[in-house]
Amino acid sequence: MVGDGRPSNARDDGIQVLRRAAAALDEIATAPGRLRLVDLHSRLGLAKSTARRLLVGLVEVGFAAVDDDGRIVLGDRLLGLVNADAAHITSAFRSTLERVAEATGETVDLSVYRGGQMLFIDQIESPHRLRAVSAIGGRFTVCDTANGKAVLALLDDDDVEQVLAALEPGQADRVRTEIRTIRTERVAFDRDEHTDGISAAGIAGRAAGGNIVAISVPAPTGRFSAHSDRIVAALHEALESPVWTD
Incomplete structure (x- = not known):
């Protein structure tokens, strides 16, 4: 257990998600409007399904957006x-x-x-x-x-x-x-x-x-x-x- 009462593995999983999200945003910022999902999962070294879930989460909170051609840009909220x-x-x-x-x-x-x-x-x-x-x-x-x-x-x-x-x-x-x-x-x-x-x-x-x-x-x-x-x-x-x- 950690200080907030959560199991340590839950904390570690949360940190991993944040690190992946930060890495994804770095990649998107470096090549705005030029990356698609296939590029993101390749650059991050993640399975395509994992990269898709990550991208969906970023889009849901407004940190990323995907245009009609599937190209990814930083979202308006970010x-x-x-x-x-x-x-x-x-x-x-x-x-x-x-x-x-x-x-x-x-x-x-x-x-x-x-x-x-x-x-x-x-x-x-x-x-x-x-x-x-x-x-x-x-x-x-x-x-x-x-x-x-x-x-x-x-x-x-x-x-x-x-x-x-x-x-x-x-x-x-x-x-x-x-x-x-x-x-x-x-x-x-x-x-x-x-x-x-x-x-x-x-x-x-x-x-x-x-x-x-x-x-x-x-x-x-x-x-x-x-x-x-x-x-x-x-x-x-x-x-x-x-x-x-x-």
Whole structure:
């Protein structure tokens, strides 16, 4: 028995269901509108009947939805919770973003780690005619972006290795080397990796609610190289903001 009077195996079964539901939502968020039931059960390593029951439960509580073609997306109830959370984060970080934008003269992005990717939730655009702009609501990968690599540097080694397992061995080794540097210097870089002609620097930390949040400054590579010291200095100053929880 456990403290609430339930048998321990019932508690364990409940935790397993929650873990499976979280894993399913991560997969759906990573490929919204592109997965069907057959993809979900394959990615989760579950029997098709188990995956179907899991999906039915998620749909019933509004955390997932299935369109007429059988493609799965996040449900309105979950999106409402995510949007409320994002609104809280953007409000808390807005003044910090403004200071970085004023110090650098470049675009400044705010993103949060969700489903193994970086979800962009706020942005201040550069006044330059030639500038880097990412769509709010867009998702970026973590291994070839400044904000993503900054987040990886916060994770435990086991979690990092799970992410790097999808990469070619040479690329994984390069990212590991970068992570060791980021953990010391606190700033990560993307030099023409995610988008040709665009470079970026980024920082990350933990915020209220256990969220992992990143601030990044992307710019055309030539201008980024010329002003990288100023950008890095502004990001280091942003790390001193009280908005971070650790």
